[in-house]
Amino acid sequence: MIFTIAGKELKALFASPLAWVVLTGMQFIIGYGFLKRLDDFLQIQPQLSQMPSPPGVTELVAAPTFATVAAVLLFAVPLLAMRLIAEEYRNQTMVLLMSAPLSITEIVLGKFLGLIAFLLLIIGLTALMPLSLAGGTRLDYGLLLSLVAGLVLLAASFAAVSLYVSCLTAHPMVAALGAFGVLLAMLLMGETAGDSLRARGWHVPAALAQVLSPVKNFEPFGKGLIDTYALACSLLLTIVFLALAIRQLDAKRLRG
Amino acid sequence: MADQEAVTTLSARGLTRNFGAHTAVRGINLELRRGEVVGLLGPNGAGKTTTMQMLTGNLAPTAGTISICGIDLLDHPAAAKARIGYLPETPPLYRELNVDEYLTLAARLHRIPKARRREAVDGAKQRCGLAGVGGKLIGALSKGFQQRVGIAQAIVHGPDVVVLDEPTVGLDPNQIREIRSLIRELGGKHSVILSTHILPEVEAVCDRVQIMHHGNLVYSDTISALKDFQSGHTVVLGLRRPPAMDELAALPGVATAEGISETLFRLQLTGDGDSVDALVKQSAGKDWGLYRLSPAQTSLEDVFVNLTRREEK
Numbered sequence: 319m320i321f322t323i324a325g326k327e328l329k330a331l332f333a334s335p336l337a338w339v340v341l342t343g344m345q346f347i348i349g350y351g352f353l354k355r356l357d358d359f360l361q362i363q364p365q366l367s368q369m370p371s372p373p374g375v376t377e378l379v380a381a382p383t384f385a386t387v388a389a390v391l392l393f394a395v396p397l398l399a400m401r402l403i404a405e406e407y408r409n410q411t412m413v414l415l416m417s418a419p420l421s422i423t424e425i426v427l428g429k430f431l432g433l434i435a436f437l438l439l440i441i442g443l444t445a446l447m448p449l450s451l452a453g454g455t456r457l458d459y460g461l462l463l464s465l466v467a468g469l470v471l472l473a474a475s476f477a478a479v480s481l482y483v484s485c486l487t488a489h490p491m492v493a494a495l496g497a498f499g500v501l502l503a504m505l506l507m508g509e510t511a512g513d514s515l516r517a518r519g520w521h522v523p524a525a526l527a528q529v530l531s532p533v534k535n536f537e538p539f540g541k542g543l544i545d546t547y548a549l550a551c552s553l554l555l556t557i558v559f560l561a562l563a564i565r566q567l568d569a570k571r572l573r574g
Numbered sequence: 575m576a577d578q579e580a581v582t583t584l585s586a587r588g589l590t591r592n593f594g595a596h597t598a599v600r601g602i603n604l605e606l607r608r609g610e611v612v613g614l615l616g617p618n619g620a621g622k623t624t625t626m627q628m629l630t631g632n633l634a635p636t637a638g639t640i641s642i643c644g645i646d647l648l649d650h651p652a653a654a655k656a657r658i659g660y661l662p663e664t665p666p667l668y669r670e671l672n673v674d675e676y677l678t679l680a681a682r683l684h685r686i687p688k689a690r691r692r693e694a695v696d697g698a699k700q701r702c703g704l705a706g707v708g709g710k711l712i713g714a715l716s717k718g719f720q721q722r723v724g725i726a727q728a729i730v731h732g733p734d735v736v737v738l739d740e741p742t743v744g745l746d747p748n749q750i751r752e753i754r755s756l757i758r759e760l761g762g763k764h765s766v767i768l769s770t771h772i773l774p775e776v777e778a779v780c781d782r783v784q785i786m787h788h789g790n791l792v793y794s795d796t797i798s799a800l801k802d803f804q805s806g807h808t809v810v811l812g813l814r815r816p817p818a819m820d821e822l823a824a825l826p827g828v829a830t831a832e833g834i835s836e837t838l839f840r841l842q843l844t845g846d847g848d849s850v851d852a853l854v855k856q857s858a859g860k861d862w863g864l865y866r867l868s869p870a871q872t873s874l875e876d877v878f879v880n881l882t883r884r885e886e887k
Contacts, residue, residue, distance in 0.1 A: 330668070410666055419652040
């Protein structure tokens, strides 16, 4: 049943021009960034070869490309997620889902999975770029896998936050701006709060502040480090916001 | 006993809903039997939509219980909702899907197994007169067809109870007739509860009527009883050369008389058919120039005035 809703969301995404615009735009940005870095890499390669253990193409080209995707997702996910719930309320189609024999958890998870499937497509297309070099050079598949994992976790936390904000309003545009604002605030707060708390020697609050910073959690993955703490933080953030979304929809049923 | 349970498809007891300090629905009892069409009648803001939202699990009641075919809606929402079809005031349509895709989605959401899905969709389409438009985008359909898609969505899973909220609002007279005959047809297999504020609509399609006013259920009986109740033997009398009003009111069998215009009068009769006969004889004998004698069309408003008056007494 969750997959029925996920499928419906995917279909709705591809029925709107937004999905295609986002896909095209992202491919353009990522493709440009990738080729530019590849070009730079080829120019400095002679110097690199003189180093005792030189960084490889995966580290110098793929890792920054994935970091670009992370930044672009900050804008793209709120746009893609805005209509998930808000539009259902605006068009009064939520009734169809609420009257069907589904739990609210199924509705929320279905919508979340639909969005994640679309984001996985973006991540997959991104991963194809460094993979296209596989014929000509040796890639660091471990690092590539870690980058993909980090980006999936990042996308999941962004999606959960944006989905929750979409439950708060019946105006998709407000949902998009709100989600973007919340994500940006989390990014800044997680960074600054984490650092300043650590500077004062408050390590436990600093560690907790990391939960709120999806981008900070992405950092170790960007270095090829599968950091279980960062992984746990990302999952926790995702689960908390999905639970909040479920609660919010349930409260709407109770409050009317 | 089991038979008894199967016959009653929907039963709501003491249904109450507050919005803050405002009580939208106050302690309503509803019962629906298989093969019955019940009209929920009331002016705007009487609490009809709120009641229907509660019956379909879209809104949690503040107090009261709802059971669908003996399954408690609040304890087992999924099992109960599988037996309800709901068409809200605004049909919940995805404009970017075509009719077939949409109905298939509705069937999947109602957990119809894949093997029977196609058959269910085709059946619903055929019953709602949508056979020719399966491939059309819902957004491109006319309002009447969109309403039919809404109804098809509500019956695609063969529910025991069909809840329709103002199903004919915004349609042209021909479409209204078609939707009404469709509702009558639905009443054969399912139990239907529909809300409206149009009195003739209830007369045309319903077996029983429940009237709501300010969140209360003020009247519940069969259609024929309602007709007797509302008309109360009121006639409109047109006389070219009318006598004084007092003279009319004093006629045998006339309870009250009031003037609508100079030559038109509304008379409330006390007795049976004889008083009409007496009226005609009087008029002919005294040369009042009778040109019209018709049963008064009681408006919904009058029914409410009557009912609320009766409540106060």
